[in-house]
Amino acid sequence: MNKPGNLQNGPEPADFRRKLTVVMILICAALSVLMIRLWYLQIIKGDELKQRSENNAVRFRRIQPLRGLIIDRNGMVIVDNRPSFDVLYLPARGVDPDSLLGKLRDIYATKSIDFSPIQPLPRTLKSYLPVRLEKNVGMEKVALVETNSMDLPGVYVDVTPVRLYLDGEVTAPIIGYTGEVSKEELERPEGDYASGDITGKSGIEKALDPYVRGRRGNELVEVNVTGKVIKNLGRIDPVCGANVVLTMDAALQKAAWEAFEGRPGAAVAMDPRDGSILAMVSSPSFDPNLFNSGIAREAWEKLQKDPLKPMSNRAIAGQYPPGSTYKLIVAAAALEEGVITPETRIHCKGSFDLGNRTYRCWRKNGHGPVNLHRALVESCDVYFYTVGKKLGVDRIAHYAKKFGLGDATGIELAHERKGLVPTREWKLARMKEPWQMGETISISIGQGFNLTTPLQLAQAYAALANGGTLWRPRLVQRIEAPQGGVVREYPPEKRGELGLSGETVKLLQQALWGVVNENGGTGYAARIDGADVCGKTGTSQVVGLPQDEQARRRKRIAAFQKDHALFACYAPAKRPEIVVAVVAEHAGGGGAVAAPIARRILKAYFDGKKKERPLEAAARPQTPMPAGN
């Protein structure tokens, strides 16, 4: 016991020595067992296991699930699945892949079909991992591969589900498209993706991907030397994705799309009673079916480089000066703040002077003396210049924000833009310059810094139409399990109240009725007998406001500098059930171009109601999917 000071009491060192010897012996014994096991596996069973490893014909196969359907509010299927036949190659032992591909090309050549592999063969082939040679081939190729399978060891046809977008470009910007999982998604640890999985890339497909995707199955099969399946060893079935029920009305969507006749622009139709989106159009659009089997590079580049940006959803991402549709908000602000009474008359002589600058009214000769009602009906600029100057920019902004402008609406889709409601503070922070009075003048007729998305415009007019409630626009009603039953409900959601007095609301509603139905109203083109349409036109200048008419005309010649036409409306006046906001890009005046488009959409809505659509019968039959084998 000659241990140094620290160890005064405690177990005996001799005790430790004894125990450590036991531990050492135990560990050596255990390791010896492992060494013997290693010897047993590698030496005794070595040959047997080696043989098994060489003929290891056990392959994993992933089975892609069916994505959930996307259905409109009436049960009409908008997005379905269809089978796609792909030609695959599973590298087999002792076969030269290049000569095999040559053989395949020759076999195709007998029927003079081109062999067009989607990718060159990877440098390293893995015997468990099939290479996809061709996607989405026709029945002719399928027959050729099947009948010549003896000459093509390892080549086979596989069936996978791909998306079928029944309405193609009509719904593409909203529904989005699907594609193979990207590298970034694969690396996300929480994603549970495997290469070859199909995911939503944009729109609803992306936003609800976790529900729609379903769960991949897999299969363990034994294959022979040529890669043919001889035995199923085990299988976990894929699980279908859940179905999405939209608030959209597919028929109305189609009518709205057709109303644009290919012109660039956007429209939103919304139920003002709960914020349900009935239709949302963004034109021009793209064909989402192109992406199903991997879009060709040229096609992709063409879409990306198109100056009209067909891939973007203008209804939520297009930001436009609201033009005269903004006068509704200025009017509301002026009434609430007591800047004017409904009777206040302002004389419009066709222009408005501020300092040494002159701001013009759209009607060169002026409107004469006008009150609020006439000013809205005839969209008199000078009236609103005067009122806006009295209000000041910040008071206008306060009301604009109450109407939901300048902020994302919170719709389910990604890439929504916020628009812009300028304030003094904003300008100072952003441009390091103080606010100018002249800018207030522009703001008061919705020009200048103001930016609004078509969806925001619809949301704001819906709030006025329903008497003051701001609803969050919603596209999705609920998620349904494939075998029935609701997975998740998306109830309507109130974002706020306008807080306007009943009198103000009534006055504004009457004025909007006048815009469409009174003599001299700028929205006369939206009139529908018996539907009592209310609305407001707008024309938003793309280039600045030139001083003289001549210069203005000259500018109009260039198509991209032409004004945007806007129209926001609702109907029927008494109990509004639909709001429509239309923006037609570079189309000219709102009354002349946008109002007729809105009219067609409203007409389609009311005609559809009259027909009393039979709900179930209208649903398209679902394409049956062969079980992936």
Next chain:
Amino acid sequence: MFFKYDRRILQNFDRTLFALVMSICAIGVVNIYSTGFSLGENAAPLYVKQLQWIVFGLLFMMVTFFIDYRDINRAAYGIYAFALASLVAVALFGHTANGAQRWISLGVFLFQPSELMKISIILALARYFDDHKSMEPYRLRELWVPFGMVMLPCALILKQPDLGTALMIVLVSASIVLFIGMNWKSILIAVSSLLVLMPLAWHFLKDYQKNRLLTFLSPESDPLGTGYHIIQSMIAIGSGGFLGKGFLKGSQTQLKFLPEQQTDFVFSVFAEEWGFLGGLVLMLIFTSLIIWGLKIALHSKDLLGTIISFGITALIAWQVLINMGMVLGVLPVVGIPLPFISYGGSAVVSLMAAIGLLMNVSVRRFILQR
């Protein structure tokens, strides 16, 4: 303040231990290079990352080596508390991968607190038994504080869920307690109550963990699940034969039939490519490392050093035995990595720190003896 330089620290530096560990690390990196070979074009090479972790671990090793372990031990409860707090943090807002919530994101990398806990529990137990020395074997009622110290982190780790690490902490702690000395009657009571509690614990296991235990009993029954791992692992090892298929030539590995080949099943890759000879050499290096560690425990000049070095050696020994046993198909599949060989940043760094402690105890027997 902590560090007093002493010429003898470098003079008596444990070269054998260091050489053993570095050779295992080298084998590990070479082996991960081989598994990474087939990962393809887009993946960041794992062997480079492992190499970075080893260098990072060497820094920690220097810290745990140079500061006297008696000074380190003063912070034992602090380190333990930090590890415990990290585990709570993981439970609250940890990073999830493969269905388990085990990591905290530290910006550039993910930190796995359960690995830190493996070392801190050894230090904390060493501190406790050093503070409560007893000539008599401990009785059960004297052990409730260490019992709590072990069970608290275990519960948190089981919740992640990480059966392997929890099992490791229990095994290492139990080894330390048995080594220090426990009353025979108490051992009997503890073991029998464990047997009673086992069916209850079964109830709390996750389905995948139950499956793993069940498929261990008959691997062929579930070729799609864990049975597949064991079968493929045994085929890979067996096909290696006496001399192996050669570096980068393991077909099972290169064709990726082997699951989790860079982590838990890393030994089968090695055995396939380097054969019985390579496998045996690696096993012998591990055996030497373990015996060397026990020798350090034996020669330590104080109880503290003995417990620390014994605990660390037990940690390495248990991991080697269980991992190899599982890969060779003699033990059920529990996720326990092979020390220094399996890929994993937190594990490598904490193991290197542990080796630093071991060398620390080893060198200070020359210094304490004045």
